[in-house]
Amino acid sequence: MSREDLTMTPNGNVGPAGGPGPASSAEGGRTPASGTGDVARELRQRIAGQFGRSLHIRTLDTGSCAVCEQEIRLLAAPHYDLHRLGFFFTPAPRHADLLLVTGPMIRAMDVAARKTYEAMPGPKVVVATGACALGGIYPEDPFVHGDAGKVLPVDVWIPGCPPSPLALLHGLLVAVGRLAEKTPGLTFLADGETR
Amino acid sequence: MTPLVLAYGAAGGWGLAALIAVAAGQTRRGMRACCVPSALGGAAAAGGGAWALISTDTHVVTLGGAATSGAIVGGSLQLQLTSLAGVFVALLGVVAVAIALYAPRYHKPGRGTGLYLAVYNLALLACLTVLTAGGMVTFLVAWETMSLLCYLLILRHPGRPGVARGAFWFLALSEIGFLLIVAAFVILSAKTHETELGAMAARAHLVPGGWRDAAYLLALTGFGFKAGLVPLHVWLPEAHPVAPADGSAFLSGVVVKIGVYGIALFAFRLLPGGGSWPGLLTMGAGAVTAAIGILYALSERDIKRFLAYSTIENIGIIVTAFGAAMVFHAYRQPALWAFLLLAGLYHVANHGCYKTLLFLEAGVIEHTTGTRDMDRLGGLIHRLPRSAVIAFAGTLGIAALPPLNGFVSEWLIFQGLFQGFRTGSHLIAILIVLAAAILGLTGGLAIYAFVRGFGIPFLGMPRTPRAARARETGQPVAGPGLLALACATLAVGAPVMLAALSRAVRTVTGAALGPLLLPGNLTVIPAHANFSAFSPTYLAVFLVAACAVPLLIYLAGRPRAASTSVPVWDGGIVSFKPRMQYSAMTFSAPTRVTFDALYRPSVSVQRASDDPAGRSGPVHYESQVTPVFERYLYRPVIRAVEWLAGIIRPLQSGDVNLYLFYVFAVVLLAYLLGAV
Amino acid sequence: MPLWFARGLRRGIVTTRYPARPDGSSASLPTPPAFRLAALTRPVADRLCAACPNGALRRENDVLIFDVGACTACGRCADAAPEAVVPSGQFELASTDRSALIKRIPLAGAGR
Numbered sequence: 015m016s017r018e019d020l021t022m023t024p025n026g027n028v029g030p031a032g033g034p035g036p037a038s039s040a041e042g043g044r045t046p047a048s049g050t051g052d053v054a055r056e057l058r059q060r061i062a063g064q065f066g067r068s069l070h071i072r073t074l075d076t077g078s079c080a081v082c083e084q085e086i087r088l089l090a091a092p093h094y095d096l097h098r099l100g101f102f103f104t105p106a107p108r109h110a111d112l113l114l115v116t117g118p119m120i121r122a123m124d125v126a127a128r129k130t131y132e133a134m135p136g137p138k139v140v141v142a143t144g145a146c147a148l149g150g151i152y153p154e155d156p157f158v159h160g161d162a163g164k165v166l167p168v169d170v171w172i173p174g175c176p177p178s179p180l181a182l183l184h185g186l187l188v189a190v191g192r193l194a195e196k197t198p199g200l201t202f203l204a205d206g207e208t209r
Numbered sequence: 210m211t212p213l214v215l216a217y218g219a220a221g222g223w224g225l226a227a228l229i230a231v232a233a234g235q236t237r238r239g240m241r242a243c244c245v246p247s248a249l250g251g252a253a254a255a256g257g258g259a260w261a262l263i264s265t266d267t268h269v270v271t272l273g274g275a276a277t278s279g280a281i282v283g284g285s286l287q288l289q290l291t292s293l294a295g296v297f298v299a300l301l302g303v304v305a306v307a308i309a310l311y312a313p314r315y316h317k318p319g320r321g322t323g324l325y326l327a328v329y330n331l332a333l334l335a336c337l338t339v340l341t342a343g344g345m346v347t348f349l350v351a352w353e354t355m356s357l358l359c360y361l362l363i364l365r366h367p368g369r370p371g372v373a374r375g376a377f378w379f380l381a382l383s384e385i386g387f388l389l390i391v392a393a394f395v396i397l398s399a400k401t402h403e404t405e406l407g408a409m410a411a412r413a414h415l416v417p418g419g420w421r422d423a424a425y426l427l428a429l430t431g432f433g434f435k436a437g438l439v440p441l442h443v444w445l446p447e448a449h450p451v452a453p454a455d456g457s458a459f460l461s462g463v464v465v466k467i468g469v470y471g472i473a474l475f476a477f478r479l480l481p482g483g484g485s486w487p488g489l490l491t492m493g494a495g496a497v498t499a500a501i502g503i504l505y506a507l508s509e510r511d512i513k514r515f516l517a518y519s520t521i522e523n524i525g526i527i528v529t530a531f532g533a534a535m536v537f538h539a540y541r542q543p544a545l546w547a548f549l550l551l552a553g554l555y556h557v558a559n560h561g562c563y564k565t566l567l568f569l570e571a572g573v574i575e576h577t578t579g580t581r582d583m584d585r586l587g588g589l590i591h592r593l594p595r596s597a598v599i600a601f602a603g604t605l606g607i608a609a610l611p612p613l614n615g616f617v618s619e620w621l622i623f624q625g626l627f628q629g630f631r632t633g634s635h636l637i638a639i640l641i642v643l644a645a646a647i648l649g650l651t652g653g654l655a656i657y658a659f660v661r662g663f664g665i666p667f668l669g670m671p672r673t674p675r676a677a678r679a680r681e682t683g684q685p686v687a688g689p690g691l692l693a694l695a696c697a698t699l700a701v702g703a704p705v706m707l708a709a710l711s712r713a714v715r716t717v718t719g720a721a722l723g724p725l726l727l728p729g730n731l732t733v734i735p736a737h738a739n740f741s742a743f744s745p746t747y748l749a750v751f752l753v754a755a756c757a758v759p760l761l762i763y764l765a766g767r768p769r770a771a772s773t774s775v776p777v778w779d780g781g782i783v784s785f786k787p788r789m790q791y792s793a794m795t796f797s798a799p800t801r802v803t804f805d806a807l808y809r810p811s812v813s814v815q816r817a818s819d820d821p822a823g824r825s826g827p828v829h830y831e832s833q834v835t836p837v838f839e840r841y842l843y844r845p846v847i848r849a850v851e852w853l854a855g856i857i858r859p860l861q862s863g864d865v866n867l868y869l870f871y872v873f874a875v876v877l878l879a880y881l882l883g884a885v
Numbered sequence: 886m887p888l889w890f891a892r893g894l895r896r897g898i899v900t901t902r903y904p905a906r907p908d909g910s911s912a913s914l915p916t917p918p919a920f921r922l923a924a925l926t927r928p929v930a931d932r933l934c935a936a937c938p939n940g941a942l943r944r945e946n947d948v949l950i951f952d953v954g955a956c957t958a959c960g961r962c963a964d965a966a967p968e969a970v971v972p973s974g975q976f977e978l979a980s981t982d983r984s985a986l987i988k989r990i991p992l993a994g995a996g997r
Contacts, residue, residue, distance in 0.1 A: 095900045108778055126781030133778040148983070150939050150955025163983065172979045173986060175957030178914050180903055185979030193904060197980040202951060202988050204921045204971050 062191030064137060065111050067100040069190055072110035074130055076162065078117030081176045082144040094179040101186060107133040112189060115166060118146040119159040127165050139189050143172035143182065212264055213290045215257030216341050220334055222250020227330040234323025240316060243326050244309040251305030254337060258299025261290045262713040269343035269405060287344030287405060292713035293478060294340040296554045297470045300561040303695055304462045305333055308455045311569050311688030315455060325365050332358035339467055345394045345404045356383040359464055363452040375448040382444045386434030393427035396420055397479060410478050421480055425487045428475040436468030437521045438528060439498040440838045449517035454572020457513055461520045462565035466557055469527055476535055477550060477717055485539035489640060492532025496647040499525025503654040504804055507797040508834045512571045512581045515662055519607065522651055523560045527553045529644055530622045540632035545625055547720035548736035551710045552621035559614040559699055563606035566692035570600040574666060577679040583793040585673045586666035592679040595686050597667050602693040608659040609652055612749035614699040619652060620743060624735035661796045670787040703745040704731045809835040911976060915958035919973035925949060925993045929966050936965035947992045953978060954986040
């Protein structure tokens with residue numbers, strides 16, 4: 015699926031009107047937890063209950079330039095301090111709850127990415143971060159997929175190049191349900207303007 | 210009815226088994242028929258040995274003609290089953306039963322098998338005679354017979370590589386040891402004018418101090434060759450890998466213990482009253498042996514060489530206990546003297562059980578996978594489940610992990626050594642604690658070594674197709690299983706065993722240890738009530754119960770949802786090959802780095818070309834541990850002997866005229882001397 | 886070692902209070918653009934699309950399609966048409982729905 019296909023999706027509208035979208039979030043559709051029905055709400059509550067105060071994060075670099083990794087590394091530094099939120103980094107996917115993917119998903123990482131995802135015990139959350147992983151930088155070609163969603167079922171997307179540590183914190187808190195996402199309500203119109 | 214009668218029964222059983230083996234041992238039915246009296250003899254020996262522990266009947270029985278005291282050559286056998294020998298005889302019996310259960314399924318029927326089984330049963334008989342020898346001549350004749358029969362045992366497959374060399378090392382060192390033992394006995398008997406062991410012991414105080422020390426030193430060295438004290442141990446790693454599995458089990462389980470019996474005989478019965486230096490020397494030799502044994506075990510890939518070095522380590526522990534006991538005796542601590550003797554004897558029993566078990570399992574591995582190299586194995590716990598469980602019981606025992614018997618006996622030895630301060634001399638206390646520290650290092654390295662020894666072959670994934678195809682059908686299980694059961698019994702029933710041993714020790718040393726050792730409640734107290742206490746039975750029960758708690762929690766609270774099983778996490782490697790796992794040598798690499806002063810490893814790397822890109826072809830990496838004792842001790846001696854022989858060789862020139870001249874010269878000399 | 890400790894005490898707590906309180910440094914972060922509808926004519930939109938190195942901005946008839954996920958906040962669109970583009974100041978852009986990151990902005994003068 016290319017970037018062109020994504021822009022053609024009719025679901026670009028803002029507002030809380032939509033229910034659960036296409037079943038597979040790997041196609042860029044909506045995840046079950048992003049809807050507004052009862053099932054979605056209960057799912058969000060259960061995810062928040064499980065992970066909200068204690069989350070183990072496994073980072074996966076699928077070919078990035080490593081600047082996203084530097085920002086992720088800063089999360090554990092004293093200024094942003096991930097640990098005060100109950101979040102920890104772990105190298106072992108067996109101990110991980112959340113997979114934080116950076117990089118455009120080069121094809122050489124297919125097997126490793128799938129193995130990492132499968133080695134994580136459920137319930138698990140996948141977060142793609144950085145413009146590369148969101149499909150914004152590299153088109154699909156024989157060496158890269160271009161988009162992390164083509165190989166893994168991504169639950170939360172965090173834009174940025176690189177995303178600042180604050181953006182990453184926001185994204186992780188959205189992933190565990192401690193913060194609400196703001197993007198559906200953002201219009202990117204200059205102050206006060208309406209459509 | 211005395212314990213000696215049961216020993217006769219055992220001897221009869223083994224003699225009968227030898228006859229059946231010669232007559233019918235070529236077929237599998239014949240093998241099984243031969244092993245029945247062998248097992249019965251073993252049971253009789255076990256019973257006799259156990260009974261001897263608690264009985265005080267020690268009169269000497271003379272068979273076949275009167276023995277005149279002072280006669281060096283007699284046509285009679287003098288037999289006496291003492292309490293000290295009781296443990297060894299019982300061990301001999303248990304090992305004989307286990308091997309009798311194992312041998313019919315292990316050996317391939319053929320002409321060599323019949324002869325081999327006959328030689329083996331005769332060797333059992335010879336060992337029994339050594340242990341029940343009441344007189345010097347009987348002892349020495351039986352000892353030499355045992356050595357020769359063991360040499361034949363090792364030579365089961367003479368055509369295979371390494372067999373002749375291993376057997377030769379065994380025989381050569383046995384003979385040197387025998388010379389020294391003969392010298393020791395001759396000194397003792399000349400000074401006491403007796404040849405019967407009991408009478409020698411009674412008159413030992415007549416031996417002057419210098420001669421007594423010389424006799425002890427000769428005995429320690431001579432028996433040390435058989436027991437495997439460093440640097441006299443060189444035959445063990447050569448002979449054990451090439452002997453058949455039950456032969457190696459017999460050698461490690463029984464024959465080296467007979468060397469230990471010899472040391473105990475001289476230390477506690479024949480020459481008990483020496484100064485402190487024989488004890489310190491023994492203790493030091495034992496500590497060094499233990500440390501060096503386990504360090505070399507960690508650099509071995511061959512399972513049987515590894516187990517051979519581990520035997521050396523355990524012999525070191527036993528001899529350290531005996532040496533410390535002698536030191537305590539010299540410093541007038543009778544309770545600790547008796548206690549450490551008891552602890553050493555208990556370790557003899559324990560080690561005999563689990564080492565025999567491990568060697569028998571090594572034989573099973575060799576049979577099913579065709580190799581003894583740990584780096585060619587892996588994942589055998591799935592292919593050979595019953596053998597894996599039994600081998601695990603043996604591993605727990607030898608690594609001295611609770612609740613099994615190795616832990617109990619090592620605990621006893623450590624508790625005895627830690628009470629070195631009771632000797633009153635600071636220097637001696639420090640030396641004893643130093644020995645305890647070396648044993649502590651050994652214990653830690655032993656756990657490391659046996660995690661490697663069990664983990665690399667049994668756990669993980671098979672490293673070669675042959676290991677992946679191993680099948681357990683038709684492999685012997687009853688023999689090793691019996692030994693595993695014996696290990697568990699020795700552990701859980703330790704208070705009972707120790708009560709029996711304390712009675713034996715009381716007969717030997719005269720120190721009544723019973724009430725101090727076991728005040729009831731199945732607790733063991735090391736010699737003095739204000740030091741420590743421990744209950745092996747309760748520990749075993751507690752550990753089993755403690756393991757049940759997480760199991761119950763899991764059963765009660767496990768998730769009800771379906772679970773999936775996914776492959777082992779391998780780092781996401783695209784194609785994971787089993788050869789990428791830890792190998793035996795990489796697992797023990799940290800010790801080779803730390804102790805490189807001992808190992809002096811030599812590394813050679815050869816590449817096809819010097820292309821730094823690295824993809825220029827195969828790289829050949831070879832790393833070797835220097836055999837320090839062989840190179841720096843034995844090779845110079847061998848070269849000196851060869852040089853000497855080279856000088857003497859011209860005497861044997863083949864020239865008849867020269868030989869006639871020799872005859873003439875000797876006759877002339879005799880005439881001149883006669884005239885003088 | 887003691888100097889490091891004293892220096893730390895003098896500096897006080899440097900950990901951010903985010904998300905309980907907004908972080909002061911967030912004001913200076915580079916962020917995706919926000920658009921002035923009134924200034925978004927077709928030629929301006931074409932200029933913006935040509936300036937974006939990633940193709941995050943595309944014009945489709947009278948709609949400017951802005952893929953927030955592809956934006957690297959490089960600022961070239963702001964340089965190309967400063968009257969139409971201001972920094973949005975939005976950095977909390979995480980979304981559970983990839984398509985919610987693709988914004989459709991109608992051009993000026995097009996039918997409402």
